[in-house]
Amino acid sequence: MRPLYAALAAAAAWAPLVAVAAPGAAAQQAPLRAEAVSNAPEKVEVVVYRDQPVDTVELMERSRQSWSRLDREGLALIVETRTVDVPAGEGVIRFKGLATGIVPHSAVIEGLSADLIEQNADYDLITPTNLLERTVGQTVSVVRTNATSGAEETVPAVIRAGENGVVLEVGGQFEALDCSGLTERIVFNQVPEGLGATPTLSVRTRAAQAGRHTITLAYLATGLQWSADYVARLKDDGQTLDLQGWVTLANFGGTSFANAP
Template sequence: MAGALLLFATPALPIQAWADTIASPKPDKVAVTLYRGGDGPFQTLDTWQREEAMAKGLIQVTETRTVFLPAGRHTLRFDGVADALIPQSATVEGLPGTLVERNYDYALLSPGTLVERSLGQTVKVVRTNRRTGRRTEEAATLRQGPEGVVLQTAGGVEALGCSGGTEALVFDTVPAGLSDKPALSTMVDVAVPTQATLTLSYLAIGVNWQADYVARIHPNGRTLDLTGWLTLVNASGTSFADAPTQAVAGRLSRVEVDVKRGEARPIARNCWPMDTTHRGRRLVHPEPPAAPAMMMAPAPMMEGGLQEVVVTGKRKLAEQSDVGDYKLYTLPEPVTVAARQTKQVAFLDQKDVAFQRLYVVQLDPWSDYDETDDPPAATVVLRLDNKPADGLGKPLPSGALAVFETAGGRPAFAGEQAMRDVPVGQPFDLAIGEAMDVRVRPRLVAEQDRRQDRVRRVYEVDLVNAKTVPIVAEVRMATNRQGFKVVAEPMAHDMRDGAAAWRVTLPANGRKTLRLVVEYDD
């Protein structure tokens, strides 16, 4: 790269505070509440969908800060707030005076913003001779940047980083309004000097959560253990340390807002094209010096922008309660939700939950099911009832559920499914895969017009169980055709997910044929 470009501020000079500004560097205490956003478990989303889901996730932050406020008008600056704060949601309680105005300052100290805020100012240009290593300094005025830095020196106007040598800029001060962290400020009139304890509350995006479940089926094939985890995903650049944490299950009505994020800006070199001014010779340059600490690149990130996954080792469970029409989960102890981190905390641990294993076949009343059609597959479904009598009776927020069976004394992955919100008292199905030993062959054996506007169809469904144990098959037929009616059936049907459902027991290595007669409008 031609002309390594390095920018830094003189370490001995502190960042200048605004006139009459009182800074609160960080909160004394912080508590957070997470609200879900987006559709579907994070595992099922593409990278851009995951980023969009993070933007829909919401966190409510409550900070306690102690500051001394002299008498008079002051700007009180809260440093270190979330980098995706929603400014209009912020409130401050405990101010000992009259609130005049409020600002969200999201211009972060970075090479780009440093140049941008210093245009027209005098800086030093430090050049290093790449052959001798000798350093020289020259005063210059910043004329343009950060998209191509242009300087005016005693020798004329030049573009920084385009000379082929190593160059750097040195700034004596940091411009007012730049901070290494986002800040929220408020102007207040204080009558008398006060040591105030303030409560700052606000909403921010970039933090989300979901439920993740693991079901372990017992060897008896009739019960399972169900473990649930609250998965907290912090895709923002802000850490919430040692914070009492809650998560709210349910879909809130929200209005989309345009959030200004506190993002660092880079600078770009706009130089002449390579090989156009040196008669075909490519410039060769020494390796640039290592960047100082303030400019080091972040650690490599995992897919989705997260750096670390943390699972809490203790099995204390989150406590569930109601908040209006939503479910509130309170973590048993404060946790640190670090920037770019995923953390999991257990909230459910139910033993010996009863379930029924079914082999579900979906039929389509539109299809003729001739010999050329591929037969429908039988889906393996675990049917549970969310009742205390069956070992559950807990609100189950939506998320992803992984199922494990036992094979040779070891757990074996048996399938995974996205799970909806399941209230107490409601049954739910978990479709975990397709059965290899259960075969299905439906046939349309007769069709006639009952009237000019009515059609009657006769179906026969051959069910074959090649397993060495009996099974229960459930045959479903969609009822969404106009005027749909079951005319004849071998046993009474019920409704399951908007379809008529018939259940039949198949013996080991056995078969049965189900004959169904239906009518609907033509």
């Protein structure tokens, strides 16, 4: 397992090749390229780091808080083993099933038998916060339920602010969400461009011939944390003790790592 500083150094070396996909970027790429998709890794190794001691009780309490904030805490090195099909000529390989807290510009690929031309990350996930921020100025549906009669009413509304509290424009008037005295919920008519259910890393390649290869994909990810507690039992001689350690692992992201060493 490589140390953290080695992964960061490697990521820095690849930095000139990293780009973040922007809306409309795909439309500007005229040539149609062969695509291959890697949906999930065959094997994953995880190393969770921390820069200061973590109290287990506080860690458990934080697990009950908002996921949208906690997914940015902690730091881990994820090393995946994948089998990919490399297209001949210029092609695109899309990596799915990544950790939700991936730091996209840290991704490093080893063992790819092709020239890496470009690396893009489409990693903005569908969350309530992202939906609101990406829908400011657009029309949505607000469903209001009368607490007395139980009747529902659906009205069109324009989201005018969403980051520090939802402000809606309904019928030419501005109001904050949940201030009407009725039970309210927002229904989004469509998913904003650039948001997805899972993060995706795509690389543009150029290969002399097509082939199937086993590669290593390593990247940093947030949303993982750990704490340690110890119990010491002093022996009768007063000179030695038995030390028992307990490690608590916390995963605030939306990705599980089954059987990961």
